Amino acid sequence: MAINKSRPKKPSKLSVYLYIPNIIGYVRVLMNVYAFAICFTNKQLFCILYFISFVCDGIDGWAARKFNQVSTFGAVLDMITDRISTACLLVILSQVYRPGLTFVSLVALDIGSHWLQMYSTFLLGKASHKDVKDSTSWLFRAYYGNRMFMAYCCVACEVLYISLYLLAEKPTEHLMDVLLSLTKEISPFSILVGLSLFGWAIKQVVNVIQMKTAADICVLHDINKKESP
Amino acid sequence: MAINKSRPKKPSKLSVYLYIPNIIGYVRVLMNVYAFAICFTNKQLFCILYFISFVCDGIDGWAARKFNQVSTFGAVLDMITDRISTACLLVILSQVYRPGLTFVSLVALDIGSHWLQMYSTFLLGKASHKDVKDSTSWLFRAYYGNRMFMAYCCVACEVLYISLYLLAEKPTEHLMDMKTAADICVLHDINKKESP
Numbered sequence: 237m238a239i240n241k242s243r244p245k246k247p248s249k250l251s252v253y254l255y256i257p258n259i260i261g262y263v264r265v266l267m268n269v270y271a272f273a274i275c276f277t278n279k280q281l282f283c284i285l286y287f288i289s290f291v292c293d294g295i296d297g298w299a300a301r302k303f304n305q306v307s308t309f310g311a312v313l314d315m316i317t318d319r320i321s322t323a324c325l326l327v328i329l330s331q332v333y334r335p336g337l338t339f340v341s342l343v344a345l346d347i348g349s350h351w352l353q354m355y356s357t358f359l360l361g362k363a364s365h366k367d368v369k370d371s372t373s374w375l376f377r378a379y380y381g382n383r384m385f386m387a388y389c390c391v392a393c394e395v396l397y398i399s400l401y402l403l404a405e406k407p408t409e410h411l412m413d414v415l416l417s418l419t420k421e422i423s424p425f426s427i428l429v430g431l432s433l434f435g436w437a438i439k440q441v442v443n444v445i446q447m448k449t450a451a452d453i454c455v456l457h458d459i460n461k462k463e464s465p
Numbered sequence: 466m467a468i469n470k471s472r473p474k475k476p477s478k479l480s481v482y483l484y485i486p487n488i489i490g491y492v493r494v495l496m497n498v499y500a501f502a503i504c505f506t507n508k509q510l511f512c513i514l515y516f517i518s519f520v521c522d523g524i525d526g527w528a529a530r531k532f533n534q535v536s537t538f539g540a541v542l543d544m545i546t547d548r549i550s551t552a553c554l555l556v557i558l559s560q561v562y563r564p565g566l567t568f569v570s571l572v573a574l575d576i577g578s579h580w581l582q583m584y585s586t587f588l589l590g591k592a593s594h595k596d597v598k599d600s601t602s603w604l605f606r607a608y609y610g611n612r613m614f615m616a617y618c619c620v621a622c623e624v625l626y627i628s629l630y631l632l633a634e635k636p637t638e639h640l641m642d643m644k645t646a647a648d649i650c651v652l653h654d655i656n657k658k659e660s661p
Contacts, residue, residue, distance in 0.1 A: 320576055348549060454538035459476055
């Protein structure tokens with residue numbers, strides 16, 4: 237009697253690259269490339285493309301779970317696309333706003349904190365950098381423990397950067413002048429910017445805490461290795 | 466009879482943060498921060514600081530091995546400092562040179578390639594992304610197999626970016642000076658029509 241072992245067929249490399257969420261990821265990359273190519277000539281179209289890319293960022297995670305097509309490559313593609321599109325938008329802002337170093341520093345903080353956090357996640361063997369149950373900082377736990385709050389902070393950053401991009405009219409703007417001009421006339425737009433400033437600030441503080449926590453994990457990893465010979 | 470187990474004393478977290486190569490790493494970070502703060506007002510000083518930081522990049526690896534103070538944190542600090550200082554220099558260049566997207570694309574390529582490479586290195590369990598003995602691409606193996614060649618390529622990138630930075634005199638430069646080239650074509654036709 238032949239034993240019929242029904243084993244799930246091993247997917248080929250190409251089939252993983254063609255997973256639906258990964259195709260959404262490629263579309264995001266192409267949209268971002270085109271968006272940044274026209275960002276100085278068509279501001280409205282840039283915002284539309286950037287916003288659609290942001291929506292796809294949420295959709296591809298949902299699609300991965302719905303179609304059972306979760307992949308490491310997809311997660312990394314997602315992370316890299318996020319980091320680079322945010323960095324490019326910050327670079328655009330640094331070209332327009334003075335002091336330009338403000339936005340250069342934000343690029344450094346974004347890349348540095350996410351890089352360290354990913355590294356430490358690997359060392360700890362955690363599934364995702366969003367699993368931080370053993371963290372001691374209350375802000376950290378509030379941020380990652382409450383997905384709505386975290387989503388608000390992430391969306392707030394993007395809304396703030398896009399708003400600053402739209403507000404810039406002259407080739408060179410002074411950041412504080414533009415922000416102060418918003419406070420003079422209270423409009424729905426200025427309220428939106430104010431709300432997003434708050435979420436943005438929380439996210440940057442979390443980024444800094446993240447860097448310290450992740451650095452500690454790297455250090456402890458070596459210390460524990462030396463303990464057990 | 467008491468058995469005297471001489472076990473190496475477990476280093477504290479603070480002692481790892483104070484390893485000599487990691488202190489060199491912090492000095493690199495501070496130098497870069499100051500350098501980018503004055504990069505528009507003092508070009509020579511920026512180049513000096515950037516160059517010293519680059520030299521320290523080699524020194525801290527040597528110091529880690531010499532003083533037996535190799536640490537994961539030090540390696541990550543090194544990688545992040547490299548990535549961010551290169552990205553910041555490319556951002557400066559994108560502010561000065563048109564088309565600015567050239568340098569924005571280079572930032573994307575640098576961050577993307579190193580991020581993916583580090584991720585895959587972890588998945589494979591390799592010690593460093595420079596261990597690629599089983600790679601099939603000849604260029605890849607030539608690059609990582611020959612440390613002098615790799616060093617040449619890395620140094621070449623930094624030298625090119627610093628050179629472009631020093632060359633820029635006007636607030637906005639055209640990388641290929643396309644407008645001047647177009648003018649030359651137009652003038653060429655105009656001059657040809659003058660003297661048949």
